[in-house]
Amino acid sequence: xxxxxxxxxxxxxxxxxxxxxxxxxxxxxxxxxxxxxxxxxxxxxxxxxxxxxxxxxxxxxxxxxxxxxxxxxxxxxxxxxxxxxxxxxxxxxxxxxxxxxxxxxxxxxxxxxxxxxxxxxxxxxxxxxxxxxxxxxxxxxxxxxxxxxxxxxxxxxxxxxxxxxxxxxxxxxxxxxxxxxxxxxxxxxxxxxxxxxxxxxxxxxxxxxxxxxxxxxxxxxxxxxxxxxxxxxxxxxxxxxxxxxxxxxxxxxxxxxxxxxxxxxxxxxxx
Numbered sequence: 001x002x003x004x005x006x007x008x009x010x011x012x013x014x015x016x017x018x019x020x021x022x023x024x025x026x027x028x029x030x031x032x033x034x035x036x037x038x039x040x041x042x043x044x045x046x047x048x049x050x051x052x053x054x055x056x057x058x059x060x061x062x063x064x065x066x067x068x069x070x071x072x073x074x075x076x077x078x079x080x081x082x083x084x085x086x087x088x089x090x091x092x093x094x095x096x097x098x099x100x101x102x103x104x105x106x107x108x109x110x111x112x113x114x115x116x117x118x119x120x121x122x123x124x125x126x127x128x129x130x131x132x133x134x135x136x137x138x139x140x141x142x143x144x145x146x147x148x149x150x151x152x153x154x155x156x157x158x159x160x161x162x163x164x165x166x167x168x169x170x171x172x173x174x175x176x177x178x179x180x181x182x183x184x185x186x187x188x189x190x191x192x193x194x195x196x197x198x199x200x201x202x203x204x205x206x207x208x209x210x211x212x213x214x215x216x217x218x219x220x221x222x223x224x225x226x227x228x229x230x231x232x233x234x235x236x237x238x239x240x241x242x243x244x245x246x247x248x249x250x251x252x253x254x255x256x257x258x259x260x261x262x263x264x265x266x267x268x269x270x271x
Contacts, residue, residue: 019153019175020207020243023161024196030175030204037152037174038076039136040214041124046171048153048213050136050225051075054129055083056265059212060228060252061091061122073124081127086264088257090119108234115231119187121252123264139217139224139255145184148200149191149217149226152176155210156243160193163243164207177204179249181226188250189215189227195245205249206232207242215251227251 021030041049041057049059057073064085065071071082094114102108154174158164178200179191193205206213206229215227228251235246254261 019151019155019177019204020158020160020164020193021175021177021204022196022199022202023159025202027157027175030177030202031173032152032176034174035076036176037214038133040075040152040174042074042154042171043212044072046155046210048155048210048229049073049124050212050214050228051130051133052135052138052225052261053265054131054133054135055126056135057124057126058225058228058254058261059122059124060120060230061087061118062093062120062230063212064122064124073126075130076133078130080130082124083127084125084268086123086125086268088119088121088260091121092118094118112231112233115250116188119257120230121228121257121260123261125268136214136216136223136225138258138261139219139226140258141219142255144189144217144226144253144255145181147217147226148178148180149215150176150178151204151206151213151215151229153206153210153213153229155213156207158207158243160195160205160243160245163238163241175204176202178202179205184253186256187253188230189253190248190250192248193245205243205247225254227254 039051047063049057052058065082072079098111154171156164156168181189181191183190211229213229216223217226230252231250233248238244
């Protein structure tokens with residue numbers, strides 16, 4: 001499947017990126033220093049991941065480097081080669097026909113159903129360790145729902161009233177927003193983009209272009225990775241557009257994949 005289906009087609013609401021903000025809050029309040037989250041990994045071209053061990057990056061499977069792409073990942077301003085990519089066996093590449101059908105009919109419901117049944121997670125082993133960057137700890141509980149989480153990324157931006165900036169770049173200034181996790185299942189955690197005045201002071205959601213970006217909560221003063229940006233379910237009145245109030249963002253639920261993560265790292269280390 002061509003990469004545009006999940007990462008680049010701004011009209012379809014199922015590529016997750018960052019960060020779309022409230023229309024009544026100054027964008028400067030969302031912007032953070034480029035090095036404020038040093039464990040953020042920039043995938044080749046676009047997309048993110050998170051450093052979880054000196055030689056390991058966790059990301060959404062559809063955002064992982066693919067054949068024919070550059071294989072350098074940037075972490076804290078430094079480039080690291082990719083030694084190997086481990087894609088979860090439950091990940092399924094979406095048939096291109098589903099994207100074409102959604103464009104033709106204006107109805108992305110079959111795309112949503114397909115993505116909801118896929119394990120969109122991958123591990124990347126770096127060729128050399130990122131020795132000077134503190135990895136992010138993984139969340140190991142089961143109480144994510146109802147917590148306030150921070151989402152971080154450099155992707156396409158806009159605001160909830162007008163959606164994404166038309167034709168805007170998918171690599172912009174680093175931003176951080178917050179949202180309340182409202183639900184979860186065996187694969188995903190999700191949150192909704194509420195409009196003012198119900199919204200959090202710095203509420204936001206992922207937009208297009210930065211899938212695999214981190215969703216983080218604080219646990220006893222320590223940041224814990226709970227999710228990875230994966231896909232978006234848009235509101236009916238903007239069925240083929242992203243970035244509007246009311247949309248729901250689905251994030252890979254990291255806690256449900258701990259066994260796979262640890263067994264994959266352990267199995268690779270034993271070879």
